[in-house]
Amino acid sequence: MKIKFFGTRGSIPVCEQGYQEFGGNTSCVAVFGESDSDVLVFDAGTGIRNLGKELMQQEFLPGRKIVIAFSHFHWDHIQGLPFFAPAYDPSKEIHVIALGNDLNIQDFKAIFAKQMESTYFPVALDNMGANFSFIPKKSNEQIFPDGIIKTHRHRHPGGAHSYRLEARGKVMVYCTDIEHGSNIEPSIVDFTKGADVLIHDAQYTPEELPNFRGWGHSSWEQAIEVAERAHVKTLFLTHHDPEHDDTFLHKVENECQKRFPNCYLAREGMEFSL
Template identity: 40%
Template sequence: MAIRLKFWGVRGSIACATPQHMKYGGNTSCIEVEAGDYRFVMDAGTGIRPFGNAFLQSGTKCSHLLLTHTHWDHINGFPFFVPAYNPECAIHIMAGHLKSRGDEGIQDILSTQMHNPMFPVPLEAMQAKLRFEDFDAGDSFSLPSDITVKTAALNHPNGATGYRIEHDGSSICYITDTEHVPGQMDENILGLIEGADLVIYDSTYTEEEFPAKVGWGHSTWNEGMRLCQAAGVKRHAIFHHDPEHDDAFMDKLAVEAEAAWEGNFVSREGMELIIE
């Protein structure tokens, strides 16, 4: 059976809703995954709001939310995630970057962003059956419908977690946010993505932009391509687009990337893929 995924948000750092960003999309990170008869979501950027509306309309009542990390562009859609307010829904929220650091857990972080005076509605107003779980990046676990999830730590300020989703012989990897070291391939990432059908990779900067942004925690599509080629990956989704990169910029980037390797493509909000 196949893995189906849909990009509900592909932008990095901050949402942008201008006419010049509509082709590729302005919502921040959120990806829906369906494998077997189970649907879940990765990251809670602003894209989780439209995902949540579609989720409820489908009649689905139970799901997981897997978070890469808790920088704003990956969690600030959560207060607008309508299923979390529905008492008939059950949402299992997981994060792998906090436990080993001794920081507050994922429930504390999501609650804090909804505290007065930042937000008028507290986490306690969410009536769904919410379960919060912190794990260590590097752990593996299972989801319903015989889905296996493997994880690895990423190189990002305050920590982040990469995910590998496996189901019935197919595999996808979600690798954001992460910063590479020029000339060195990240062994954590190589091990996680080896032989995957698809890798979604943090491609915020161009190689020309990257030197001025060292330490900001992001990478380039060129590095994503190098990792994918080294690990025998079939396809590479360029993701986490810089808000300064409008549609015209992304069109040019897409031409360059696709010419460099047939496995490269630029992700767009609303894009759906079937991995078999």
């Protein structure tokens, strides 16, 4: 499978000069299997717009689906869906899901329909055109070819879930918008154990983190500690703070690699194959 980053910025998109290398679009990561398999997407921040343009250039065989899984529903993780080109194509099948044994969602579809009401957007969700399904599911379900997805609820205002994809003998963990607190959450280490790839929130530096208690995010130092304790092979740090430009993030990456050499700050367009 191939992992590709389409949105790596946290909280709000940025487009100023000096933010282009690491990217200014909010969270979106895609996982591609074999050429004719479903496409699995984690979160629909503004980065999903470029993913949509890429998918519209591909041939979609009958039965092939786009599956969009959400860590949670804060604005920076859903705001790109109205600009996702396949959503306007009647030939496309899009499954919008949230996974977790502890989900308590009364009206899942309404979460996305609300931001597309006429007060906020000119096209209603029901008028987009694609064949949508909105289904909250339990954890440990097979929603990707030859793969099982497990979830774990972690600490974040309003709640959020990490995802663990196990497919063809490889393991990828997507863990963003997580606040560990003073100590690393042991259950996250267990959930991440042995992953080939860990994508982890690292919005703040260790020096910044105390100033943002309760905001729901991690430092790069905490992300590395999770990777070390879980014996992760490759670590990607994401959800970059909107105040951190390319020069700043290069310095952070250099510091991170001194401690964990196989660690990279995620960049828009970056691909990694398993």
